[in-house]
Amino acid sequence: MIVAFNSPVYGGSCEIVEAAPLAIAAEHATFAKPEVSLGFPPPFGGSQRLPRHIGRKRGPEMTLTGDPIPASRAAEMGLINTVVPADELLDAAQDLDSRIIRHAPTDVAACLRAVTRGINLPIDEGLAVEAACFAATAPTDAVRTGLRQFLDRSAVSG
Template sequence: NRPEAMNSLNTATITELSATIDELEKQPDVKVIIITGTGDRAFIAGGDIALLRTFTPIQARDLSIVVGKLFQQIETSPCVVIAAINGYALGGGCELALACDLRLAAEHAQLGQPEVNLGIIPGWGGTQRLSRLIGSSRAKELMFTGERVTAQRALEIGLIDHVYPDDQLLNYTQTLAQTIASKPQTAIQMIKTAVNNGMAMDKEKAIQYEADLFGLCFTTADQKEGMDAFFEKRPAVWKDE
């Protein structure tokens, strides 16, 4: 919520965002979190360069660790987190979007990792999450050149999931959020856990991990309700337990 600064991230906004996510996660009726930028120009235009240019090496590393914890909080949240990219998502803004579960963008949005143009590298998870999402070669090209890509190109390379007309982005995002929120959250959370944790394992271990979580599903009330409802030809009434 810093439209005058293109919603760039500084220490105050990082702290505020982390606290907001903490608070939302404590509310049992909150199942999906949507992150978007204030105004129509930027989702998050990156880190606050005016602040960063004053940093010592130790300060830069320490901020990277702090931001890394925020993005890890987003990535591992029990809620599904959707980035509604309503404008520029550059540098740290793109890195925040990468930490979200899903990324939807307005047609005029632009994404990129332009840190090389400042003589630095993406330091808030970008070198790792971007490579895992779109492949190392395409990720390197984006980071080597520092070029921005349009929303349509981002969709083509798998950087985002959907593109919508600018004035319809939030409506479509909310519709998707409502669809996800209507599902049994025990299963949703296990899906998120299986995918996220499995990505850090070799395939054999990841498949075994999936089997373990599949078995755990059969300890839940939602598994019984879902299968009973299927055979009784009625809508399931989820208990999220």
């Protein structure tokens, strides 16, 4: 899932960004965790996901102050992938999507599964998740086709 934002990304919208694997924002978008100003902590995983994306110091700063940050800062901190002019937002999201969907759906799902399941595990457990995802895809036609195409290109250029 790719999320693309062309407006303020506050509270629950910010938590959607935190939960999505890929995010793009228009350059005028701003991001904030203003729940504290309403008298409660982030309710849908924001107190857990945000620090994992942007760090143990920056996450609490956003959560405790409620102050907005510009899209450029959100990208620098790793909350979003990229910032584009507003009139290019949908094209940028569609371009990213087309670069992903050219690959076999099972392979894309396996890559995403390995990252999302392994990222918060100790490295040895994360590597085991990765190995299981590889083992599930290794015997597929997509792998045979991909390797054959790679070898054919290597033979031509070699």
